[in-house]
Amino acid sequence: MGSPLPRDPIADAQRNWERHGWGEVAAPMAAITAIMRTQQILLARIEGVLKPYGLTFARYELLALLSFARSGALPMNKASALLQVHPTSVTNAVDRLEKAALVVRSPHPTDGRTTLIELTAEGRTLAKRATTALNNEVFGQSGFGDEDVEHLIRVLGDFRKAAGDFTDG
Amino acid sequence: MGSPLPRDPIADAQRNWERHGWGEVAAPMAAITAIMRTQQILLARIEGVLKPYGLTFARYELLALLSFARSGALPMNKASALLQVHPTSVTNAVDRLEKAALVVRSPHPTDGRTTLIELTAEGRTLAKRATTALNNEVFGQSGFGDEDVEHLIRVLGDFRKAAGDFTDG
DNA sequence: TCCAAACCCTTGGATGTCCTAGTATATTGC
DNA sequence: GCAATATACTAGGACATCCAAGGGTTTGGA
DSSP: OOBBSSSSSSHHHHHHHHHTTTTHHHHHHHHHHHHHHHHHHHHHHHHHGGGTTTTOOHHHHHHHHHHHHHTTTEEHHHHHHHHHHHHHHHHHHHHHHHHHHHHHEOOOOOTTTOEEEEOOOHHHHHHHHHHHHHHHHGGOOOOHHHHHHHHHHHHHHHHHTTTTTBOOO | OOBBBOHHHOOOOOOHHHHOOHHHHHHHHHHHHHHHHHHHHHHHHHHHHHHTTTTOHHHHHHHEEEETTTTTEEEEHHHHHHHOOHHHHHHHHHHHEEEEEHHEEOOOSSSSOOEEEEHHHHHHHHHHHHHHHHHHTTGGGGOOOOHHHHHHHHHHHHHHTTSSSOOOO
């Protein structure tokens, strides 16, 4: 999207914050901005790997989630909760995955309000292949050192817990 | 969007990865997923603070960038490069900011291809107020410890540099 | 029993991001 | 000097996310 900048724009922003009397919060601002930008970079990498499989990250996440469910099926609201996205986002993803014959909607056996999302055989196969690709091309080459990975997991885990994502250990 | 889950879904995913023979990359996968989720949480907080000002994060970032430019004006392509987003995203943001009378488009004095984005007086005032709000309500209460902030800045800075964001430091 | 409140999913609308073209202006090279 | 190439912005389209609202189903208390 662009060639490398001569200077780190986030470091510049941090300096600007300090220069304008916001030294107290300049560092957290820089850290948060860096998280936003890193997410952008990672998402682009992931989408690039998934593209040949006809998947986006949102759809892949849903496929992967289903593939780890014993029955290969989950209620939409369960998927929404586990993926931590709005229910309408799941509706959207399921619409497209269903059109691609990777999942099927089926009625819940006992609760008429609930819709189950079920992995098809092709869906399961594609999930496996896409996972292998992501593991090899993204997660296996993240560029983060082992210690940094552990640190990120811990720090961001604490943050997510404090933000109310989950309640356990 | 949902109440807290009983268990950390990312930790669960990491266990699933290990259980399926991907132990080698399970930790980086968890770290990357945590970054994605953290970005989502932070963005929601930021958008929540900006909403009363009629701004989104994308528009705020552009206003803030302009407010730090000496002349209060920047070429669109410069803004695109510094914000590290696609040129069309800047076009989109400028369209809306201009409609809100916070910026003005003006022709570049010597290059007919280039359009300058210029902060209006209202734009500058709103940028200040929004920055104060963000500093007080988000950056000043990030929930990250000082050491963790420094670590994030360093680790993510290295990552961004390796990803080709910039070449200095 | 029965109706109100709670819950589940979908539709429609607003935003943002990117990509692919298309138009206009500059620059370069012969 | 002029054609070919490069650069800058914008229009249109595909996706994703969220919110607000609507219609169907369950649950629970009067």
